Amino acid sequence: MFTYYLKLGLLSIRANPALSSLMVAAVAIGIGACMTIVTVRHVMSDNPIAHKNDVLYHVQVDNWNPADPYQDPDLPPEQMAYIDAKALYDADRAFRQTTSYKTSRIIQPDGDDARPFTLDVRATTADFFPMFDVPFAYGAGWDRASDRNEERVAVLSWELNEQLYGGEDPVGQMLTVNGEPYRIAGVLDEWTPVPKFYDLNNNPYGAPEQLYLPFSLAVANNFNRSGNTSCWKPVEDGGPEAFLASECIWIQMWIELRDASEKQDYMRFLDAYVEEQKLLGRFPRPLNNRLHTPEEWLEYQEVVDDTVGILLSLAVLFLVVCLLNTIGLLLAKVMRRAKDISLRRALGASKSTLFAQYIIEAGMIGAAGGLLGIVMTWLGLRGIEQLFIEYDFIEHLVRMDWSMVLLAVALAVLSALAAALYPTWRACNITPASQLRIQ
Amino acid sequence: MLRMNSVSKVYRTDTVETHALREFSLSVEEGEFVSVTGPSGSGKTTFLNIAGLLEELTDGSYELDGRDISSLNDRERSRVRNEKIGFIFQSFNLIPELDIFDNVDVPLRYRGLKSAERRRRVERCLELVGLASRMKHLPAQLSGGQQQRVAIARALAGEPRFLLADEPTGNLDTHMADSVMELLAEINAGGTTIIMVTHELTLADRAKRNIFVRDGNVSDGYGSDASPELHFASAANA
Ligand SMILES: Nc1ncnc2c1ncn2[C@@H]1O[C@H](COP(=O)(O)OP(=O)(O)OP(=O)(O)O)[C@@H](O)[C@H]1O
């Protein structure tokens, strides 16, 4: 019977091409608007490191101004001062740990006529790569010894390797960075975590850095800070050393802990560390240490903008309007088909049989609307891309995956079914003879 | 097998109340061929629709095959329509987007028959009405007489015990009307009970029994006061 209904549905859609296309279009536009926003939201609020969410933690300690919390209500700073980052890193109490910041360097490509260029660099530590499951195409990251020895080693992004070495394996070759030779230790595979969870302070939707260098080396050689830096008290005179000794925050620290007891131990360790620092006259605010999982951290940082939420409700409203339209169109269709309905009733179709037939037809309209809606969503995302073309983050937003496609079709079918309920009910209640009388 | 007792049917709109049938009582036995005549608006179609469970009655009782119809729910009524009753309408009422085969197939689908059985029945009925060669045609590609024969095939496909025909020849010329009448007589000879509304007394005469409806009431024969003028008026109405 189901295939029979499908056939009848197809025939009926073919018999009313104008009405049917209008309905498909109404569903498609509504779904397209909704899915565009849902996709943007989905991507923006995605947790790219979800599979390690239960072992990774972002570390916060509160070294801020006693008179004025970093952020109301009494939230600790988002980044860390160098003294704390170094002390916590050196204490080596976590299974893995990384301190990092964003900087920039000048690359001098090989070849006589090649021009030097500046790029974004992440100064980080050896554990960064295994902690965040960063994929490698060639070679590997550096080890902790390289950190300790402030070695000149480099890890390149896939894109940078394409640019400099045409995608060939460059491991072991030397790369000239600000005039100094660096040994290339590895090249990443394509890796674009969106949002860039490990550093939400500096454009969470930006592309990841193109080059990775040891944190210790960067600090020792006073590499510039191209990310956010905040200070609550003036830095004393005395050059780079004074800045490193200051309470200014600019470093992101992440640790990996394998279970709850490790987490408990680490919390205790953090508290002890801060208490000890208090004795030395630092940390004037009450104890306020925090460990956040990536998911908590994304939420804490309110990465998903409020406007997206507003847009989403508008889009849902739009979908509702489109569905109301569909209801009207379906009613018109029912009226046009009243004769067919009353004839089928006369020939023995019960109300429930007819209900099944028309609901399946509506489902088909919905499915068609959903498929077209996917095209609309794609167009919508292109539109958003064009609108925000100057922000480089947008290119990562505009991707649709299978779950989105399925969601779109399911939503469309459900919407169409919902819209069809009333018109179908009306259809089933047409008296069998009423339309056959009129000759 | 069909027993109506004091059936009345009132159509109510916001402003008017039409008594289409009043105290309508009639019995029809198995195998009868009954013609129904009467002036326009007298309630013939209403009677047929109620007999065919297409409309509910306002008052009175109706038994079909010994079952009180008022006790049936929608599903059961639909089933009775589907299995026991075949309809033939004046305006054929074929589904334009379905081909001839699929049109005849419709009641069988609702019956839930297996595909092979459906095919067998559809082909046999189309042969009976002489249209087996047109199975893949759409209704619009057939003449009026052919369309009515398709409608008859559709009515017969379910092997109903009852055939209800509302002016089955009303849209046909005399020649075609004749062939349809012959077909109906043949079907009746096979044991199917037929009730046929018609305006044409010559056709009504071919039935074994004639009933006359006037003002929503019924009498056997062409009415007690059946005058030539009335016959004339009825025929002119067709
Ligand atoms: N759906 C309806 N609503 C209101 N009144 C109706 C409706 N159907 C029929 N009637 C009225 O009921 C009465 C009987 O109608 P019916 O169609 O049964 O007459 P008929 O004998 O079949 O006439 P005709 O020979 O012209 O077909 C008429 O007065 C008609 O106007």
Ligand SMILES: [Mg+2]
């Ligand atoms: Mg009539």
